[in-house]
Amino acid sequence: MKRTVQEIADFLGGELRGGGLVVLESVASLKNAGPNDLSYAEEKFQDEVGKSRAGCVIVRSGDWPSKTLIIASNPKLAFARAAVWLLEDGVDDAGIHPSATVAPDTKIGEHVKIGACAVIESGSVIGSSTIIEAGCYIGRGVTIGDHCTIYPRVVIYKDVAIGNRVIVHAGAGIGANRFGFVKDGVAHVKFPQVGSVVIEDDVEIGANTCIDRGSLETTVIRRGVKLDNLIQIAHNVEIGEHTIIAAQTGISGSSSLGAHCLIGGQVGIGEHARLDDNTVIGGQGGVLNGKHVRGGEVLWGTPVRPLKEFLLQQAHLARMVKRKSRDAD
Numbered sequence: 500m501k502r503t504v505q506e507i508a509d510f511l512g513g514e515l516r517g518g519g520l521v522v523l524e525s526v527a528s529l530k531n532a533g534p535n536d537l538s539y540a541e542e543k544f545q546d547e548v549g550k551s552r553a554g555c556v557i558v559r560s561g562d563w564p565s566k567t568l569i570i571a572s573n574p575k576l577a578f579a580r581a582a583v584w585l586l587e588d589g590v591d592d593a594g595i596h597p598s599a600t601v602a603p604d605t606k607i608g609e610h611v612k613i614g615a616c617a618v619i620e621s622g623s624v625i626g627s628s629t630i631i632e633a634g635c636y637i638g639r640g641v642t643i644g645d646h647c648t649i650y651p652r653v654v655i656y657k658d659v660a661i662g663n664r665v666i667v668h669a670g671a672g673i674g675a676n677r678f679g680f681v682k683d684g685v686a687h688v689k690f691p692q693v694g695s696v697v698i699e700d701d702v703e704i705g706a707n708t709c710i711d712r713g714s715l716e717t718t719v720i721r722r723g724v725k726l727d728n729l730i731q732i733a734h735n736v737e738i739g740e741h742t743i744i745a746a747q748t749g750i751s752g753s754s755s756l757g758a759h760c761l762i763g764g765q766v767g768i769g770e771h772a773r774l775d776d777n778t779v780i781g782g783q784g785g786v787l788n789g790k791h792v793r794g795g796e797v798l799w800g801t802p803v804r805p806l807k808e809f810l811l812q813q814a815h816l817a818r819m820v821k822r823k824s825r826d827a828d
Contacts, residue, residue, distance in 0.1 A: 502585050504555045508569045510584055511577045517567030521554045526582045529553060537585060539578035608645065656712065662700035670707040677711045677734035677752060690714055705730065739776065757794060
């Protein structure tokens with residue numbers, strides 16, 4: 500979508516310096532930007548602004564007479580917001596592909612795209628301006644809100660509820676049965692899986708991430724949560740608003756994560772664990788079953804502990820290895 504620099508400055512509430520009629524079509528780095536691109540520069544890269552061919556650069560401060568600038572207190576944040584607005588796609592190819600299978604009682608909003616070979620089961624609701632790409636499966640009784648994008652080959656099991664402006668990347672699975680069995684002495688008997696999944700507004704779910712349905716309750720992903728690729732979220736888990744979780748993390752059943760948590764890659768969280776708001780766990784950290792983790796600190800290691808304590812212990816271990824090596828000599 501084309502926007503003038505003046506329109507972008509007004510959208511951001513920033514100060515325009517230079518030609519407001521310059522038309523921008525895309526975004527790029529300072530190095531790769533061309534005359535129709537928007538870019539940004541944080542303070543450490545401001546020397547590069549004068550060399551850039553960008554049609555407009557968002558900066559915190561400064562003056563380059565030959566450049567069109569937008570002044571913003573946080574250039575990176577302003578750039579991200581402008582990029583979403585500048586790059587947003589209308590659903591130009593709205594409609595149902597001839598090869599898609601859509602139940603007759605499905606409720607479909609305006610300007611919806613349903614791609615090739617998609618399947619939408621009975622009783623589902625698809626909100627306005629939502630895109631269902633090729634090969635997706637939408638189960639019975641699923642609700643998907645407005646302005647969502649469901650990328651190819653996503654599987655959404657029955658009775659899942661998804662809010663507005665949700666993005667689900669390719670291959671994700673939402674609403675599968677939990678990994679839950681009861682042993683009768685010889686075999687494993689499957690535990691009932693009658694709960695559901697609720698995904699609130701503005702959530703993004705990475706490729707091949709799996710979110711299991713609750714067993715007797717509901718798995719809940721709160722507003723603004725961002726999930727990377729290849730994450731496993733088990734039954735009855737609740738993830739608080741605006742929490743971010745990196746790839747290959749596994750969260751066991753009935754655990755809860757507070758709001759604004761930052762969870763690194765390959766973290767393991769045991770069942771019935773509870774993480775307070777603003778918890779930060781570094782990569783490959785481990786939270787034991789039933790553990791209550793206090794917020795406000797950076798935690799590392801297995802079991803997780805404050806970063807300073809973790810680094811001190813690692814230093815002690817390194818010194819012990821050196822001493823043993825000298826003794827062996």
